[in-house]
Ligand SMILES: Nc1nc2c(ncn2[C@@H]2O[C@H](COP(=O)(O)OP(=O)(O)OP(=O)(O)O)[C@@H](O)[C@H]2O)c(=O)[nH]1
């Protein structure tokens with residue numbers, strides 16, 4: 001998937017192109033999202049921008065389930081500044097974590113195909129609350145403030161970093177954390193600290209490389225290998241890495257598919 005030359009818009013992101021296979025749940029996107037993957041083993045794997053050992057391969061059913069999940073109307077529920085304000089833990093949730101400016105909010109917007117559901121900015125420290133999003137599906141999507149450097153007062157950054165870590169450690173219904181890593185920089189010390197914390201708390205997490213449009217294929221392959229090597233020693237890490245570009249819509253269909261799988265496994 002690192003092979004992302006000019007023509008490398010993800011094969012799976014042509015929203016007008018139906019994926020092959022019967023469409024028994026047509027008209028009911030949630031049922032489709034939950035049902036299609038049951039047959040996944042019988043469907044043909046989707047060819048295209050997958051092909052390293054550690055990048056996921058998906059069946060057309062899984063890709064379709066992901067697509068259906070994020071075709072739903074996603075909306076903002078609330079911004080949380082203290083754990084006492086968390087919404088009721090009545091459904092699985094996934095959260096997007098990572099250093100400030102890594103592209104968490106942009107990735108959520110790419111998933112839901114909306115430019116401004118989650119607020120983004122050039123300035124590190126844009127997201128300052130735990131922002132919850134929902135749709136007609138049993139899943140919360142949570143956009144987290146970034147850790148590391150942020151252009152905001154230190155006390156504020158310390159407070160939201162503490163809140164994020166507490167949330168990540170303690171939220172019962174957190175089904176998976178998507179840990180975003182800027183593909184230009186790879187895993188940094190502060191990411192390793194977060195991974196350690198998630199390992200200790202036994203919270204499942206999966207690494208997503210972001211902004212791969214900004215680097216060449218060889219560099220992307222190198223960071224992918226280096227990341228996979230680090231993940232081998234991490235107890236709670238899901239071993240497969242998703243490489244993405246929100247800007248160029250690369251890897252977004254695959255990420256949707258992993259999320260649909262997580263939702264299915266947790267309801
Ligand atoms: N080229 C490129 N730029 C991206 C991509 N994803 C995000 N960006 C840019 O990176 C900057 C930060 O994006 P955000 O989505 O706000 O990052 P964030 O991780 O939510 O940042 P905080 O909320 O501050 O922690 C913005 O200027 C985005 O336009 C990508 O895939 N490719």
Ligand SMILES: [Mg+2]
Nearest residue numbers: 104105126127
């Ligand atoms: Mg943000």
